[in-house]
Amino acid sequence: MSFKRLWAMFYARNLEFFRDRSALGWNFLFPFLIVAGFGMIFGGKDYAEYKVGVFPSQYESVSVSKIDLPSGFRETSYIKFIGFKSFEDGIEKLKHHKIDFLVKAGSKEHEYWVSDSSPKGYIIEKLFKGSLLPDGKVVAGKREIKGKEIRYIDWLFPGILAMNMMFSALWGVGYVVVRYRKIGVLKRLNATPLTAFEYLSAQILSRIFILMFTLAIVWIGCSFIFSFKVEGSYFDLFVIFFTGGICLSAFGLVIAARGTSEEFTSGVVNFISWPMMFLSEVWFSLEGSSRWVKLIAKLFPLTHMLAAVRKVMNDGAKLADVTPELAVLVFMTAMSIAVGAALFSWNK
């Protein structure tokens, strides 16, 4: 093992990345746009989760105060009311799930239409029926949540950063190495004393450097706009992101171990990254999901990384509290490096 050779490859790979302005820009811009976009969508007062069609209405945009519907229903948050001139217009949209619920304004019988296959429609139906009950009929006591509020954006932000790391690691290591194999860069390097271990180590170290650099820039940029709350220590977050980044890069190494087909590699990267994105709680919690879904999620490094990051960021946990997650990440890293190195080929 020669550190001189490892450094030469590390340095050259970083030069490549930082000089590719389009890739560099996209690595910073992508997570920033996602965070900014979701911050605006979910953080804004106008955010609506449900769409209810109302007819007859002269205009599509209807003022809530002027709709002839039970007030309890009208004033429910997160519902957007959309006006339709006729029943036919509205039912067409409902059939195609463009709206979740259709109601006739001013109807004494409170006529409504809902698709039985629509989960959102089911919820709205319950809300609508509930709003028709006389006040005070239902006895329930609301209690305030103690402690600091965790905004959705505070919960989402680490997920977006981790997702960006995942894509950057899998594509930046997996896809790039396969492309280099295809075009003959690896063949040229194989003609030198550089060993596979040195080359692969340099790829992982270079990628982790790029990941952490990108993370820092995006974090600082987003913090200016959204003022994220970090309950735990920044150092602990750094350790978790670093460990997770190495683990994801090592995952990329397994993808990169063999093959010369960029198309096939794209498919493999997508096959791994999409389930990982949806099942690692980047966007939504898996609370209440089937056991097998949760088991699959546990196979992904992103799940453990995100769980640890959120514990530190949202709950103020210490490194000791996230030892199980870190241990899983270290184990997965070791396994991935071992498999990737064993399977690695310079030529095929």
Next chain:
Amino acid sequence: MPDLLEIKNLVKKYKEVVAVDDISFSIRKGTCFGLLGPNGAGKTTTIEVIENIIPPTSGEILYKGKQRLSSFKQEVGIQFQQTALLSSLTLRETLITFKNLYNDPADIEEIIDICNLREIQKRLNDKISGGQKQRLMLALAMINKPELLFLDEPSTGLDPQARRNLWSIVQKIKEKGNTIILTTHYMEEAQHLCDEIAIMDNGKIIARGTPHQLIKEHCEGVTVILPKNSIKIPLSQFPFRFREINGRLEIRTNDINSCLNRLLSEHIDLTEMIVRSPNLENVFLNLTGKQLRD
């Protein structure tokens, strides 16, 4: 001089295809050895097996009388026929990167000068011409002061001027005493650069020797070419057997002096006469019945 490299009964098969078919040869230290043959003859496969890039099916390769050790890669320089480099690096940065992969690298300034890269050293390695790229590839092959240099079709795809330029660089490397193995399908290149040549076809070596020996052994005489309109006598009375090609008569002779005397005695105008000596193309044609560039 002792043999630097010995190849014994080398075979390389790809499933049903025999790319290299039981070939043996040795290369003396300090010589330029050429593998000449048409595309698909097995030259590149042979050289890549020797380079340790692909494994042989069978056979033995001895470097300095021993099996190739891990130090082999420190001592050889390789220029592939087709290759790519880490992108977005300048020529100088590319050279420095490769220099740092070796224990005992060459002086980078010297390499830049030998390969005429001084003026373009700050350009990105993917923004240079074909000739410049081949010079860069040659420089990379030279970056570790190799005892043995592999050049796989170094001038393929280059224009005549760039090709001459590359030849003069290889000539300089030769003069420094490096051992070179070169594959080519250009007979001019082999004739110009190689001390010894092995002609390959269908995975086999069909002839071997110095260019002079090969020509002497496999081609006789010279070809005299005359414009048809320079001959004033009826062609039926022409004193030699000839081939008529594109308005010219080609005469093959083993005795050029007698031939010329006879032509003069017939008052044939020799002003536009061309005398062509046989070359490696003719050797290949005589050996296989086909052109090198078929």
